Amino acid sequence: MPLLPKTAPFADDQIAALNSVMSASTADQRTWLAGFLAGFAAANDPQPLNLPTATAPARRIPLTILFGTESGNAEALAAQARKVATRLGFAPKVVDMADISLEQLAEMDNVLAIVSTWGEGDPPQRAIDFQDALMAEGAPRLDRVRYAVLALGDRAYAQFCAVGQRIDDRFSELGATRIAARLECDVDFEASANAWIDATLPILKPADEPEANHAVIHVDFARPSTDGPTRAKPFTAEATDRVRLTGSRSTSDTHHIELSLEGSGIAYEPGDALGVVPRNDPALADAVLTAAGLSGDAALRTALIERLDITTLTGKQVADFAALTGFAADPGWETGRQIVDLLEAGASKLTADQLTGLLRPLPPRYYSIASSRKAVGEAAHLLVAGLRYTSFGRARQGVASIDLTQRTRDRAQVFLRPNPHFRLPTDPNRPVIMIGPGTGVAPFRGFLQEREAVGATGKNWLFFGHRNFTHDFLYQLEMQDWLKDGVLHRLDVAFSRDQPQKRYVQDAMWDQRAALAGWLRDGAALYVCGDMNAMAKDVHATLMRILGETGSKDAKAELDAIRRDGRYLRDVY
Numbered sequence: 001m002p003l004l005p006k007t008a009p010f011a012d013d014q015i016a017a018l019n020s021v022m023s024a025s026t027a028d029q030r031t032w033l034a035g036f037l038a039g040f041a042a043a044n045d046p047q048p049l050n051l052p053t054a055t056a057p058a059r060r061i062p063l064t065i066l067f068g069t070e071s072g073n074a075e076a077l078a079a080q081a082r083k084v085a086t087r088l089g090f091a092p093k094v095v096d097m098a099d100i101s102l103e104q105l106a107e108m109d110n111v112l113a114i115v116s117t118w119g120e121g122d123p124p125q126r127a128i129d130f131q132d133a134l135m136a137e138g139a140p141r142l143d144r145v146r147y148a149v150l151a152l153g154d155r156a157y158a159q160f161c162a163v164g165q166r167i168d169d170r171f172s173e174l175g176a177t178r179i180a181a182r183l184e185c186d187v188d189f190e191a192s193a194n195a196w197i198d199a200t201l202p203i204l205k206p207a208d209e210p211e212a213n214h215a216v217i218h219v220d221f222a223r224p225s226t227d228g229p230t231r232a233k234p235f236t237a238e239a240t241d242r243v244r245l246t247g248s249r250s251t252s253d254t255h256h257i258e259l260s261l262e263g264s265g266i267a268y269e270p271g272d273a274l275g276v277v278p279r280n281d282p283a284l285a286d287a288v289l290t291a292a293g294l295s296g297d298a299a300l301r302t303a304l305i306e307r308l309d310i311t312t313l314t315g316k317q318v319a320d321f322a323a324l325t326g327f328a329a330d331p332g333w334e335t336g337r338q339i340v341d342l343l344e345a346g347a348s349k350l351t352a353d354q355l356t357g358l359l360r361p362l363p364p365r366y367y368s369i370a371s372s373r374k375a376v377g378e379a380a381h382l383l384v385a386g387l388r389y390t391s392f393g394r395a396r397q398g399v400a401s402i403d404l405t406q407r408t409r410d411r412a413q414v415f416l417r418p419n420p421h422f423r424l425p426t427d428p429n430r431p432v433i434m435i436g437p438g439t440g441v442a443p444f445r446g447f448l449q450e451r452e453a454v455g456a457t458g459k460n461w462l463f464f465g466h467r468n469f470t471h472d473f474l475y476q477l478e479m480q481d482w483l484k485d486g487v488l489h490r491l492d493v494a495f496s497r498d499q500p501q502k503r504y505v506q507d508a509m510w511d512q513r514a515a516l517a518g519w520l521r522d523g524a525a526l527y528v529c530g531d532m533n534a535m536a537k538d539v540h541a542t543l544m545r546i547l548g549e550t551g552s553k554d555a556k557a558e559l560d561a562i563r564r565d566g567r568y569l570r571d572v573y
């Protein structure tokens with residue numbers, strides 16, 4: 001927010017007071033104020049200031065910018081669309097899919113829907129109810145709605161932009177009018193999404209609407225560049241400490257990494273994540289260059305290491321490569337393979353442009369912050385599991401996790417990825433239950449540091465799980481200290497490979513079902529972090545079983561109500 005400069009013709013305390021009002025104001029309030037001041041000047045000054053006159057604005061066109069988000073991208077685009085829409089003379093309202101009923105939707109004239117896809121083609125958690133209601137048989141007609149859909153996704157997933165497609169198709173089926181073709185965005189969505197918003201909003205404006213621009217006093221409160229590092233301009237954080245937490249005989253390779261954020265301007269809250277801009281493995285870049293017949297091109301090698309995604313392989317890339325070279329592959333050939341496999345299998349020489357044309361930009365990876373600034377100051381701790389696996393006979397390594405833990409060990413390129421929907425309760429008396437096996441424990445270490453630092457009186461219960469007690473008990477000593485000091489009231493663990501029968505966090509939850517249901521019914525907030533596919537689904541199913549077993553007539557309805565109450569929050573990946 002650009003504020004009044006020190007040179008403004010006011011006393012210092014007046015500047016401070018005005019800045020305080022401005023920084024907390026909404027766009028509508030500022031527009032009103034601008035109009036008021038212009039009118040005031042016109043009425044009182046013999047020579048009015050040369051400001052836009054505060055004429056009664058022409059009717060502004062209602063527009064609902066509806067977003068469904070998990071990690072904030074759709075919400076950020078909705079905020080961007082709001083700015084553009086205001087400029088164009090709309091009266092835009094940004095609405096979370098979590099906060100709207102279909103009956104309200106049916107009353108709307110113009111809707112811009114921006115939604116991401118998660119899991120395996122699932123909606124963001126807070127958009128689940130909206131999607132369910134939309135797909136239900138009794139969904140109301142949407143005949144008066146004119147709309148367009150911007151879908152966010154990642155081509156590396158089989159169900160690319162599935163939720164955006166589903167919503168678009170269903171709106172149309174229910175009688176709404178699609179005014180522009182859906183945009184489906186891959187991970188590098190910013191430029192194309194903004195261009196689409198700029199092009200689509202003018203179409204959404206009915207042709208017979210008068211131009212309202214002249215009546216809108218436009219004050220551009222663009223976000224200042226001091227907003228902190230971004231994905232495009234990350235901060236180089238020095239790694240001040242690092243410890244391998246899993247034992248040498250562990251099957252996993254998990255590291256605690258401390259990064260200095262001094263001078264970065266990054267002010268995170270527990271629950272937030274850091275975005276990390278990784279570097280590819282130079283040896284893999286060399287293998288790609290060799291397979292494409294392009295060894296020796298130093299500039300291209302740098303681009304392959306620093307800027308381009310040389311691991312993901314999508315069906316579209318296989319098709320693009322086939323168009324270039326005539327390579328034939330069965331549908332699904334890309335699954336479990338990488339670009340290097342395609343180039344080797346195709347055995348065709350490419351030009352540098354052909355190769356870079358095949359590749360998408362290198363996307364950042366996200367890591368939950370495992371600390372609280374109240375405990376560690378201008379630093380962020382990460383818990384990173386190095387990923388290694390073999391597929392199609394080739395040993396593979398995770399790009400960012402191996403870069404962070406093995407290759408670039410002294411620093412990391414980072415930016416903040418806020419997670420406003422995964423926050424500790426505002427009421428420090430509220431009990432919290434945290435379910436965080438594996439690296440899922442990371443944000444809960446931050447939560448516990450925070451609860452300790454603020455002297456929160458609410459009880460804390462952690463469920464942790466991993467493979468072996470001896471090798472994989474991440475942060476074991478800290479957890480035991482917290483138990484001893486009374487910061488942690490309960491700690492239940494499940495080590496899957498310590499006994500013949502596999503045991504997971506959901507089994508520990510089930511063992512404690514009466515107490516767990518009691519905490520929940522007494523108002524506890526429950527958090528789940530970690531593996532999305534196996535763990536989060538099993539934990540969800542176990543929660544329903546627990547509620548059913550402990551007296552709920554409709555466990556799904558009870559858990560839905562807890563979720564709607566903001567007490568069942570998940571950060572799963």
Ligand SMILES: Cc1cc2nc3c(=O)[nH]c(=O)nc-3n(C[C@H](O)[C@H](O)[C@H](O)COP(=O)(O)OP(=O)(O)OC[C@H]3O[C@@H](n4cnc5c(N)ncnc54)[C@H](O)[C@@H]3O)c2cc1C
Pocket residue numbers: 071273311336365366367368369383384385386387389390391397398399400401402439440442571572573
């Ligand atoms: C909000 C959020 C928070 C996160 N927090 C953490 C955290 O605190 N700690 C942490 O360690 N991670 C965390 N992650 C995950 C992290 O972002 C990365 O996804 C992870 O480190 C892997 O990234 P990578 O670049 O090393 O692997 P990549 O190079 O991205 O490789 C991953 C890909 O490899 C393939 N793959 C993986 N295993 C196999 C296999 N066995 N067989 C075949 N293919 C396979 C899959 O296609 C997978 O998508 C978080 C993710 C999100 C979204």
Ligand SMILES: Cc1cc2nc3c(=O)[nH]c(=O)nc-3n(C[C@H](O)[C@H](O)[C@H](O)COP(=O)(O)O)c2cc1C
Pocket residue numbers: 068069070071072073074075115116117118119120121122124152153154155157158159160161162187532572573
């Ligand atoms: C764990 C995980 C699962 C995802 N699943 C899908 C998917 O099935 N299909 C897809 O197109 N994108 C998928 N994505 C990509 C997201 O849709 C993409 O990152 C999007 O920009 C997120 O937008 P949001 O921040 O508004 O939620 C997934 C991302 C993550 C981290």
